[in-house]
Amino acid sequence: MFKKSSGIIRWVILVVILGGSVLIHYLHLKGGANYPSVHSICPYGGLENLWAWLSGRANIQKIFSGTMVLFFLTIVFALVFRRSFCGNICPFGALQELLGLILSRKIKVPAALDKHLHKVKYFVLILSALMAWVTLSLWLSPYDPWAAFAHMFKGEEMLEEYLIGTIILALTVVAAFFIRRPFCKYLCPAGALYGIIGKLSPYKILRDEKKCKKCGICTKKCPMDIEVHSCERVTTAECISCNRCVEACPGAGTMISAKFAALSLKPAVAVIASVAVFFGSIFVLDSAGLYRVSLPTQAEVAEKGEYIKIRDLRGSMTIEQGAFYTGKGLDDFYKIMEIPSDVPKDTQMKHISQYVKGYDFHQMKAKKGSE
Numbered sequence: 001m002f003k004k005s006s007g008i009i010r011w012v013i014l015v016v017i018l019g020g021s022v023l024i025h026y027l028h029l030k031g032g033a034n035y036p037s038v039h040s041i042c043p044y045g046g047l048e049n050l051w052a053w054l055s056g057r058a059n060i061q062k063i064f065s066g067t068m069v070l071f072f073l074t075i076v077f078a079l080v081f082r083r084s085f086c087g088n089i090c091p092f093g094a095l096q097e098l099l100g101l102i103l104s105r106k107i108k109v110p111a112a113l114d115k116h117l118h119k120v121k122y123f124v125l126i127l128s129a130l131m132a133w134v135t136l137s138l139w140l141s142p143y144d145p146w147a148a149f150a151h152m153f154k155g156e157e158m159l160e161e162y163l164i165g166t167i168i169l170a171l172t173v174v175a176a177f178f179i180r181r182p183f184c185k186y187l188c189p190a191g192a193l194y195g196i197i198g199k200l201s202p203y204k205i206l207r208d209e210k211k212c213k214k215c216g217i218c219t220k221k222c223p224m225d226i227e228v229h230s231c232e233r234v235t236t237a238e239c240i241s242c243n244r245c246v247e248a249c250p251g252a253g254t255m256i257s258a259k260f261a262a263l264s265l266k267p268a269v270a271v272i273a274s275v276a277v278f279f280g281s282i283f284v285l286d287s288a289g290l291y292r293v294s295l296p297t298q299a300e301v302a303e304k305g306e307y308i309k310i311r312d313l314r315g316s317m318t319i320e321q322g323a324f325y326t327g328k329g330l331d332d333f334y335k336i337m338e339i340p341s342d343v344p345k346d347t348q349m350k351h352i353s354q355y356v357k358g359y360d361f362h363q364m365k366a367k368k369g370s371e
């Protein structure tokens with residue numbers, strides 16, 4: 001019973017998270033700054049912001065303090081549950097697995113090539129972290145296929161701001177039909193980071209060499225193509241703790257099991273526990289006011305009178321929202337930001353350039369920052 005239910009539960013969780021992510025991205029693009037952007041709820045943005053945070057500077061563009069909280073949460077999560085974030089929570093991993101269901105026959109990447117391709121994600125991790133820290137920006141963002149995906153409701157932005165990310169997204173989508181989780185295996189820097197940290201976790205998949213019938217079902221089911229049937233303990237950083245190997249094994253619990261230290265976990269329990277701990281932590285942090293990943297609502301600002309500086313304006317805000325959040329009158333705001341009065345007030349700040357040739361919102365912010 002547990003064997004089957006764990007698979008269903010995991011799929012339901014992945015589909016709900018993927019659907020929820022798409023909804024949040026849609027609301028952000030249509031509804032503006034009160035909904036979190038893809039960057040503010042991507043834990044990897046926290047790593048890119050780490051240097052700014054450690055050196056006491058302002059958060060880099062599009063990052064909120066809650067993004068840092070989310071980043072540290074995923075680090076602790078990896079220490080406890082290895083790459084369970086990848087296996088049971090990440091919406092981009094879910095998207096790849098769903099696409100992988102369409103064609104059952106998969107290509108086996110030649111072992112020598114596969115070995116080298118796996119290393120690329122560690123290179124992406126090091127390069128992107130260093131470049132983000134040097135440039136104090138979300139350096140990886142234009143190349144990020146998930147950021148591109150999150151902008152699918154605004155085709156022009158997807159193709160202008162995220163052209164390379166869109167190309168990588170298209171390649172990933174096509175590859176996912178033939179290769180299981182191609183982006184997770186070869187390119188994702190977050191997966192690389194969680195894999196390294198997860199090596200310290202007490203959570204593991206163990207196979208009993210004496211009882212195992214060597215049928216190879218576990219290996220066949222593994223979305224990361226790990227040769228489960230030939231190792232007694234899955235120690236590789238590639239394992240995403242999805243429990244599919246345990247769930248598929250006819251001798252689950254005796255021949256192969258998921259263990260947390262000495263405690264044996266049924267696949268369904270392992271999946272539910274990790275997801276519950278992750279979202280439960282977010283709920284607790286949010287209740288404690290530590291998980292802010294979007295601007296306060298206008299009602300909250302009006303109630304508390306906590307206005308922001310021009311340097312903290314977001315490109316996704318409309319001119320009218322910008323005036324409100326900075327506590328300026330609308331006419332004054334137009335003057336301060338040097339916006340011609342014929343630009344409609346519901347124009348997003350990052351799109352003023354569509355009406356005023358050469359208008360650079362970020363430069364204007366820098367110029368008027370402390371006002």
Ligand code: SF4
Nearest residue numbers: 086090093184188191
């Ligand atoms: S490897 Fe990256 S894309 Fe894949 S599941 Fe993990 S975080 Fe998501």
Ligand code: SF4
Nearest residue numbers: 222239240242243245
């Ligand atoms: S070894 Fe098992 S738990 Fe790890 S990725 Fe493969 S199927 Fe999932």
